[in-house]
Amino acid sequence: MKKLIGATTLAAVTLLTLTACAGATPEPAGSDPASTASDVTAAPLNEEAAALLPDGTDALISVTDPTFAPFQFYDEGNETIIGWSADMIAALGQTLGVDIPLEAAAFDTILPGVASGKYDLAASAFTVTDERLANADMVTWGLGGTGVAVPEGNPKDISTDPLSMCGLRISASKGTSQAIEILPAFQQACADAGEPKIEENLFPSGQEALLALSSGRTDGHLNDTISIAYEADINGGFEVAPGDDIDSSPFAFALAKDSPLTPAFEAAMAALIDNGTYDAINEKWAFPSTAAITADQISNK
Secondary structure, three states: OOOOOOOOOHHHHHHHOOOOOOOOOOOOOOOOHHHOOOOOOOOOOOHHHHOOOOOOOOEOOEEEOOEEOOOEEEOOOOOOEEOHHHHHHHHHHHHHOOEOOEEEOOHHHHHHHHHHOOOOEEEEEEEOOHHHHOOEEEEEEEEEEEEEEEEOOOOOOOOOOHHHHOOOEEEEEOOOHHHHHHHHHHHHHHHHOOOOOOEEEEEOOHHHHHHHHHOOOOOEEEEEHHHHHHHHHHHOOEEEOOOOOEEEEEEEEEEEOOOOOHHHHHHHHHHHHHOOHHHHHHHHOOOOHHHOOOHHHOEOO
């Protein structure tokens, strides 16, 4: 196995570990859609993308924190990592003609591990930030933001417009950006418009909040849009309210700064978008259409 990543400074590592994905606490998965959705067809080798790999590259190591469905999580046997990231890493390996095993690690150790050369690629739904771009290469694969889960049929006609929630019972999980930043901003928007105050309901976890929603104790729940769509697809009883994502931002794979692997992974992602594999994996894991990108959004160079 040929290792290609050099080390960076401790300061860079510290900056890289800041800012997790969309602010939502990882939730336990429901049933595995891999057993209910058709398998994604193997991606074809893309010789142009493979030619961009450094000479002698035959295997790479990727890493993820497998606690965040539907991005990445363990199967029922708690042995195999499944989810969107696992499928996409496999497709990238097929596209480039290299083996890319996916290892598990605690979230706060992943980016330091990439910077030190222990891992070649980080695949844990990292948001793209200025701090990270200053210290790492990031290959964008999708968009994520906050959405609103509502009962099926959306009886209160809620959207992502904060004024549609004035006077209603809206929940979020304690300690998340939805509870700390978004709900207060929505309250202010209602006050500025002279509308009734939102009745805030904060829960220890997203699962408890969705239970309250399904039982009629709340009217809407703020959480990561992709997680809402996944839970709705698996468990039913609610849906994603219409409207653009709130505070949408890019999700990306991370590599060491100025990695020689970056051009190949950018080209491989573009190939997967062009040949339909990207859309098939998104559909398998119930990603909403708002999460998809086009090939011209991949590079952060």
